[in-house]
Amino acid sequence: MNHYRRLWAVLVCCGMLFVWRTGVARPVLELGPSHRLTLQEVREVALDHRPVTLSEAGMRNVRRGHEIVMDAALGGVPVYGLNVGVGWNKDHPVFHEVNGRKVLSDDLLTLSVRFNEMSLRAHAAGVGKPMSADVVRAGMLIRLNTFLSGAAGVQPEVASMYVDYLNHDITPVIPSLGTVGEADITLASHIGLAMIGEWDVFYQGKRLPAAEVMKQLNIAPLKPVGKDFLSILSTNSLTAGQATLAALDTQAFLDKQVRLFAFMLEGFNGNVAPFSETAVAARPYAAMAQEAGRIRAALVGSDLWRRSADRALQDPLSFRTMAYTLGVVQENLLRLAEDLQVQINASDDNPLVLRQAVIARDAAQSDQLRAYRVTSEQGEGAIYPTANFNFLPVASKVEYLNLSLAKLAESMVQQLIRLENPELTGLPRFLAAKTNHGHAFGAIQKPFVEESIRIKLLAQPASLYGATLAGNIEDTTSMSGLAVRNTEQILDALYHIAAFQLLEGAQALELRDGFAPSASSKALLASYRQRVPFIDQDMPYSGYIEESAKFWRAYR
Template structure:
């Protein structure tokens, strides 16, 4: 059983969100967080009672900011989520919904939203009792994820739909079966539940951890390709990175050397060539750049998890509801664009290595790594698979538009499209995992055909794991099940122990 995650007690990490979203970790609201939530709610109630103009509480939203209204928790706040539940497209997976709800709870724990304790505890109950609202993921422009978060808030109103114990139910029925009473809404609860970037932040946390896993599998695949190709390891020498310390290069080289340690390639004169193709030589800087981009993307998510993005923000100690633009996640959108572009470069050199291993003029191995010179296709057709994956990754790595249709009567005339950026980066990661699986299969065949070489301790373990799933190719057979088996093994974390999760 995974230990409970205490929200509001300290910084929340992307790894914490994975534990909540995928490992069944319960969440508990820290006592200090509950005190902050209650203090913010009391302060906001006082401001509203005093007649202050407070966005979304005593005024309309968006273009309606110029309309003064009477603060009313029942009428005003309860109508905010239904009016903004406009999502379309694919529904978020249960793990994504859980990550999104956890991210929003982390924001509420800052005590700056003005949300009531009852609503925060009800959102906690959804997580702990396994009620997962149905959340269509298209509809946010990345300036607070109003649409997806509104579909979550609907369920707290007893509306919408939710998955509970494998069944899609009306929201009210899902709550009843889980033993959750719909909470009373406070003076800003409707707005507090939906005005945040929790969809991009929560989903982004999962993408970061999946990307980290995919990159580790790419390091493993590159190392096994080095073995199969008998590539020189001079570019991995720490002295090379010291001469030009590009971001992440030294770390990538260190990890590759660790996997190759103990094998023939670590001995002088073991490489077949003085200089290998760039897809081998440039592995440290390219993989290193991706590692650096991953660090930046993780930092952008964890900054949001630790911050308060509510507008207006309730600063109870000063007695003010402060209008702000902390709902704008430009930094996060740019970090994920950079991560996607970096992963595309990793994909490009992986695909190139796959082709080089199959070329007898380059690798000195049988064409297409065919088991016998009898017209067998070997792994030749998988070059098309690599080409297709690389093309799709390149397409997804293209940036989202920086100019977006102005909405809300022109008030909202800039947008980040952060949620869509995170989603397309997830698509890159999914394809990168498949490409890593393909390279591992091809590299394992190259090693077997090479024969008579001592592998490094890490690469030997990698080969053992691959061969436990995929036997050596001795006659043409469908490669799709082999690729799928290795990709599933990577996704399940099976490869982690072989080369470390650092």
Template sequence: MKPAVTLGATRLTIGDIVDVADGRRSIIFSEVAEARIETSARTLASLSAAGERIYGVTTGLGAAVDTTLRADDDVQMRVPLARCVGVGRAGSRRELRAIMTTRAARLARGCSGASLATARGLAALVERDVQPVVPMTGSIGEGDLAPLAAIASVLTAQGAATLDGEIIPGAVALERAGLVPLRLVGKDGLALVSSNAASVGLAVLCVADARHMLSAAVAAGALSFEAYRCSLNPISEVALALRPLPGQEAVAGAMRVLLEGGTLVQPGAARRLQDPLSFRCIAPVMGAAAAALDAARDIVEAELNSSDDNPAILPEGHSLPNANFDTTHLTLAFEGLGLALARVAAMVGERIMKLMSPASSDLPRFLSPIQSGRNGYATVQKTVAALVAEIQYRANPMPVFVLPVADRVEDYATMATAVVEKTADIVTRLRLLIAVELMVAAQAVDLREGIALGRGVAGVQAAVRGAVAMLTEDRPATPDIEALDAMIAAGAFDVFGGIGEGAK
């Protein structure tokens, strides 16, 4: 395992959180972060002792803000339990490690008022690989109360958790992991649940997965260019310089590198003066997706390195009510990313269909080398159509209006968690679609006689053929698609079509 990610020492990146989520690293707090956490907790205690009204500490929560509480009441122990209202699928190990690390990173900012024992307890769940059972539906995006409450409940020996592959009561999980249940005091309960760490943690994984997927999409696009014998004019530096737009030169430049050294770069090698738009517009469309991904990455990393606590307990000695839990910016970035990826999906689907059509590609129908009574990749078209349709459906935006809650005090919501989840679903399906394009384009290249591939594309072809044999007689395509999908998810094609940072 790599050295632990030290929270509060340097600026966190998406790659740091992904390393923890994937089990390659654990987390610890820096000495500076622990000092900040202790200072914030002392400030909270001082303000409470002085009788200051502090939301969620000496007052009730939500609509009950007009209720006065004693700071030494058991309210902090009750806060998570009352908010364990989630339903639906349980978060995966990878998702939960990302979410818990994100919340711990923000506690390290020293603005939460949480005790050091509570911050260390949360980090210990990651270190000991205790995975609370967290139903993922219940957040409306203005603080991910329900999923975070399920995590907090395990820290107090409630709820349930997975440890060593077994789902057990939270109290048993803590005991087996050598951890002591927490007694939540001060602002501990509120600090654990009042955050958008679930949305941000899921967003981290979505950005990293999308980066691998788009890199593979560039490699697949270059392979399809070779298979279709496309004109390279639309991805030339001269053409793109006429209208420089974010992302498109990164895509086109990567493709040009892949195509270097092959016969397609020679004058007159293209079959047509102008190719179908699904080929010709690859740089602007995929470039727009790359730009959308960059924007999402920047917002996610800004979130990782900031505080969303309400109220913030500041070292200057006061409590500051705020709206830093709002995730409108994150929601809009991921809605935009989903829409951009849906456009990529439409083009990928069309390229696959064009390669299979003899009228369009001048290759055998459905790319079967044996035409008599063989299916080739004909029925794979149904899978392609289904994936594209499901992606388009998920690209529809979430409603702007959400039912007001908390006696209509909370009368606006972003649905950030749901938006990030549906964008991640788009990434998953588009990755499968790109796996199909790699499989189909590799077949088309093998059937195209008298060509020499670009050096980079030859590497892509070899990578595909290392996992998937050329199709001769009909066979199930599912194992081939799944093998390539797994390679994309693991970053196997990043070296060929890498178009940016983000996952590094």
């Protein structure tokens, strides 16, 4: 119970209960080591275009991280992109002296810039239509936030460029497909390409060359050096941003679905006993208890609390077990939120640049780890190889969520089929109005059944699949991008199924003469009837179904 409450607190702090209003001016969001970025703030910057700024403490960390990278090269420590892998050889000096102090040679820095630019080009290999601007902005914000520990080792100009792009609403064009979940390298590289002026961006509703937009705004193209290119592309921030927005959208759907289930239960004339405090307390699963409480709240004032001779003792399981079904979704969503909170506030860099203040204690105990230390006039630091790019902690939670959403879809479909059965409801077959002597809802089961099957296919775990890449080194994958895209498609299909529940649930309630619905259901019915009428004769349903889905997406 305590763990569930802690998870719930994470969700509330993230703002996932949607206590926000579009169009409201937001204060500037200051990022830095003293601020823990929330999921809701990611949404505000991504969708509401909340401006961002960087704290001085954060920029100090960035500067120090970059100094450590450059000091490592001066000290002969191999730094990929600076003194390793840039065409450097023994005929090119690593440094020269200026006023008695060693500095990296101009030739080496020029080669490093060329190698950085070449590497950004070589890794830009995505496919598919462009990612939504919301996802790209979310990913850029997350990467910017994780720069501020200094662990990425980028020059300060990189962080400043991310701020400029976000605040000027410059969105790099990034293909939507091309990650195996061990850093989004073939996708995020397009961000770097745009920043050096070699790719396209979306700006003011148009796709334009990045160089043209930056020139218009007096933004100098980036000159990436050292570890810059690697830190720009070797990150899971795009997938993390997409997962964050998907989690928030799923929470919004779940909050509404509790009310829609109460609506359906009233149309069915279902038994409230399984959701009672007494029944729930006998098996105190925290998430189930939470959802049962929300169902009870949505049924306040309903005639379901009054004794009815027409009401069954035992309802079909799709109705009776709904607190469990919703509870499992909520629990998986909360666990995903908890792991996303870690992801968006922590470095997933490889290699990892460590400032003196955070050098691991184990370095003092190990020759192997001491080898990664960097010492200079500026102080101590270290550059560690890591596996922090592995996205499995988040990817696995996404897949748990997808599985639980598939079970929710199954229950929603079964509820619809049961609602059409006069032996279970006491209502006319297929919810036909007295004036309707035709099919009524007898033929409309096929679309929502297909959507349910599609959801089950999308819920199959993607992380079980992969390949051996990069010369037998990258031999495991999380396939997180695929899993998150599956979540988005599952949610889209759930809204379609919910559209049928609105259509049939409203019909059932109005066919149930003399029944008093709850305040929640009464308000829902009144609002819905402004968009979709009571069905008194057979007619084409496609338009009403689409209108119902739009209504439910917008309903608050």
